[in-house]
Amino acid sequence: MTSDRFEEGLEGLDQGAPRSGARAAPGGGWDAHSDHPSVTALRGKFGEAALRHEIVAGDEHIVYVDPEHVFDILSWLKDDPEQSYDFLQDLTAIDYGDGQRIQVVYQLYSIPHNRQLRIKADLPIADLELDSVYHLWRASDWLEREVYDMFGVVFRGHPDMRRILMPYNYAEGHPLRKDFPLRGRFTRAEQTRRALSMKTEDHYSPQELEWAKRLGQPLPNVMEEGGPGVPNPAMPGVGGA
């Protein structure tokens, strides 16, 4: 790898969209000289669902895919013996601040072939839904919850789609969105009040949720966006329906 190529690759970093700096080949954005076997195979297999290909930072291959086909593509990448990306290194999302889309990023690694591949899917900000890959890589469990918590992307088929970092009665939105104000939407007094209305026992595990569901016991509506939060008998008027 020459240093020129590296510099050229750096140009394309963190832009989220193909620009002249990134090495996106003309003609549908596919690099004809791609030396990444998975990229070639993926294009051959899925055709239109794989939108374009890009190389950044010298040798990092990114494939932009149609969000509707994310699950098909990823399960093929995991299960096909020629690919066998058996390690989901990271799953995260990016808001580039254009108010149009949230980009979900899958960083894959194939241990048998010693190969890396990055898959990206642009979701329109009005329709943030995507198939969960929980059943492909269990590593995605908490990562998908984090993306949901921070960006509001809902992963269809995830068994436990709750907030993971913010408290369950958090009703100010999704903090890592670019339109989220740094200090939150509520006043500090209201934030303090809401925080103290949580009880330390309010953190249910999935098993407890399941048991309560089977026993028909009511649960606080903690999973709904802007939901009423957790009722606290010590503070009438805070939380609860």
Place this chain on the structure above:
Amino acid sequence: MGLNESTAPAERTDNLPGRRERGVSGALTAAPSFLTTRMDTVVNWARKNSLWPMPFGTACCAIEMMASAATKYDLARFGMERMSFSPRQADLLICAGRVTYKMAPVLRKIWDQMPQPKWSISMGACASSGGVFDAYSMVQGIDTIIPVDVYVPGCPPRPEGLIYGILMIQDKIKESSPTQDWYGEEDPLAVGRPALPEDHIQDITLPFGNSTTQNRGSGLMSTGAVVRPDDRRP
């Protein structure tokens, strides 16, 4: 002087040669004796020299707190023989580090679980004011959550700083009056609630602004470091 003498009646010490001249009787002979003092003084003396801290370490300040308790600085010199990791057996809460809103009910609960009399130290910039973390997830000073007796500045404070804060707590205990202040008198409705009224929280947690906005607010055009006129070189 032997063990036998310790059970001897106090009168006998007066008969021993040289005792009366020293002005002490029981103290040197180990014979039963008494001293007169104020109740406040002796209770405060006992309390301030046997504080058991409840360490609430959430960030890097906790490292300095651990150093304070370790060999070199040795909090045991001041009566803190052990860190009490159970709030029921603690009387000094040391909040060392930043506290998120998600952690706030935990801090409040630990404070509520500590028996009276109790004191608290807010250690470091983040615990005292939110520090540099003026963000959506951070409590802007734990005094909005629990009452605070002593704030220790620093980022993080050195062990000397924490020890100085603890000595201030000891001074405060020394000046208090356990026979007149009724510590058990705590509003039961205060449990689980913010330590301050809502408008007060709003006042003290208004964004102070970083150095850049302060410089702009003071009329300086440059957003760099403030340069004093004396510092300018010709």
